[in-house]
Amino acid sequence: MAAYAVGLTKRYGTGDTAVTALDNVDVQFAQGQFTAIMGPSGSGKSTLMHCMAGLDAATSGAVFIGDIQLNALDDRRLTRLRRDRIGFIFQAYNLVPTLTALENITLPSDIAGHPIDEQWLSAVVDTLGLRDRLKHRPTELSGGQQQRVACARALAGRPAIIFADEPTGNLDSRTGAEVLSFLRESVRRTGQTIAMVTHDPSAAAYADRVLFLADGRIVDEMVNPNAEAVLERMKAFEADIPHPEVVWADPAPAPVPVGVDPTAVPGPAPVPAPPAPPTPPTPPSTAPVIPPPPIAPPGTPIAPAAPAPATAPAVPPTPPPAPAPAAPGSSNGPVGAASAAARTADGAPDPIDMANWTDADWDAWLARKQSEAGGA
Numbered sequence: 137m138a139a140y141a142v143g144l145t146k147r148y149g150t151g152d153t154a155v156t157a158l159d160n161v162d163v164q165f166a167q168g169q170f171t172a173i174m175g176p177s178g179s180g181k182s183t184l185m186h187c188m189a190g191l192d193a194a195t196s197g198a199v200f201i202g203d204i205q206l207n208a209l210d211d212r213r214l215t216r217l218r219r220d221r222i223g224f225i226f227q228a229y230n231l232v233p234t235l236t237a238l239e240n241i242t243l244p245s246d247i248a249g250h251p252i253d254e255q256w257l258s259a260v261v262d263t264l265g266l267r268d269r270l271k272h273r274p275t276e277l278s279g280g281q282q283q284r285v286a287c288a289r290a291l292a293g294r295p296a297i298i299f300a301d302e303p304t305g306n307l308d309s310r311t312g313a314e315v316l317s318f319l320r321e322s323v324r325r326t327g328q329t330i331a332m333v334t335h336d337p338s339a340a341a342y343a344d345r346v347l348f349l350a351d352g353r354i355v356d357e358m359v360n361p362n363a364e365a366v367l368e369r370m371k372a373f374e375a376d377i378p379h380p381e382v383v384w385a386d387p388a389p390a391p392v393p394v395g396v397d398p399t400a401v402p403g404p405a406p407v408p409a410p411p412a413p414p415t416p417p418t419p420p421s422t423a424p425v426i427p428p429p430p431i432a433p434p435g436t437p438i439a440p441a442a443p444a445p446a447t448a449p450a451v452p453p454t455p456p457p458a459p460a461p462a463a464p465g466s467s468n469g470p471v472g473a474a475s476a477a478a479r480t481a482d483g484a485p486d487p488i489d490m491a492n493w494t495d496a497d498w499d500a501w502l503a504r505k506q507s508e509a510g511g512a
């Protein structure tokens with residue numbers, strides 16, 4: 137088991153204002169499995185990702201990465217475990233604006249002082265189509281390219297598990313399909329374990345299974361999902377939910393990185409579109425949903441993510457629920473993240489939690505980079 141939780145409960149606040157974001161959740165993420173997590177806004181998806189990744193502490197219950205229990209670790213060991221075993225992809229990318237794409241990708245290893253596996257890095261870079269973008273800074277990259285850099289950063293260190301909170305929420309359907317294809321291929325070919333929050337049934341269809349959350353509980357699971365079945369399941373839940381204000385579809389918020397320079401918003405450059413593959417006939421619709429592309433035969437090297445059709449996105453025959461405003465108090469960003477970054481043993485800021493780096497952290501890091509560059 138790559139990661140699991142037992143009786144995971146997360147409560148925010150106390151007394152009348154207390155919110156139970158996770159209510160006694162038992163969940164398992166098997167090695168080499170791609171899990172999608174779906175649920176209405178406010179159902180606890182981000183909280184689950186953050187608690188599993190050790191970015192937020194559980195109120196009660198236990199979280200395990202491999203056989204190591206997060207709650208049993210002191211801050212220093214927790215930081216190290218996260219650095220070495222966990223990748224996190226934020227919806228808002230959280231790239232460092234002053235660094236190039238390559239520097240962003242290697243930042244966690246760099247800070248950890250781990251040698252870079254150049255061969256693996258090269259494969260990740262090529263597969264994500266970032267080779268000719270490595271020297272660009274985030275502002276010079278499109279949203280899709282930035283998200284691919286964020287994916288590369290999570291994958292580069294070969295973490296035991298990658299948690300992704302709506303990694304395609306800010307991407308157009310074609311770019312989203314590219315990122316999803318890559319994530320799925322990394323699961324198929326390298327046994328990467330991924331847990332991914334999404335609102336999009338078509339994105340969920342890339343996964344091996346879908347967990348459905350409602351009111352902080354796992355209420356259902358679907359194995360080998362397809363977009364149509366996921367959508368049907370979501371509608372069934374909607375009918376069951378006594379609060380009609382609860383929404384499933386969530387408009388993607390502006391991609392402003394959390395806690396980093398706002399100049400890191402996606403640049404205007406469009407992602408070059410690789411030639412579209414042949415598409416299976418599908419019913420027409422207006423929704424921007426894309427079916428997973430076919431899986432390449434085993435043994436072939438990881439191929440660049442198959443692009444989705446640019447003009448005629450395929451969708452289930454039923455239209456998805458109309459986008460509605462997010463429920464009050466819901467969040468797509470890091471939930472309850474500490475205001476200051478966790479520290480590694482040598483006092484350096486936590487590379488995974490870069491959203492919470494202080495100005496001083498950036499200054500110190502950049503000074504070090506500059507002195508290294510000067511000395512080289």
Ligand SMILES: Nc1ncnc2c1ncn2[C@@H]1O[C@H](COP(=O)(O)OP(=O)(O)OP(=O)(O)O)[C@@H](O)[C@H]1O
Nearest residue numbers: 148157177178179180181182183465466467468472
């Ligand atoms: N830091 C916090 N303080 C108080 N309440 C919080 C905090 N973070 C989340 N919550 C509450 O916990 C519940 C679950 O939030 P969470 O962000 O996990 O939902 P979500 O399923 O990710 O929603 P969305 O789809 O809108 O991103 C919500 O009711 C939310 O208001």
Ligand SMILES: [Mg+2]
Nearest residue numbers: 181182467468
């Ligand atoms: Mg969320």
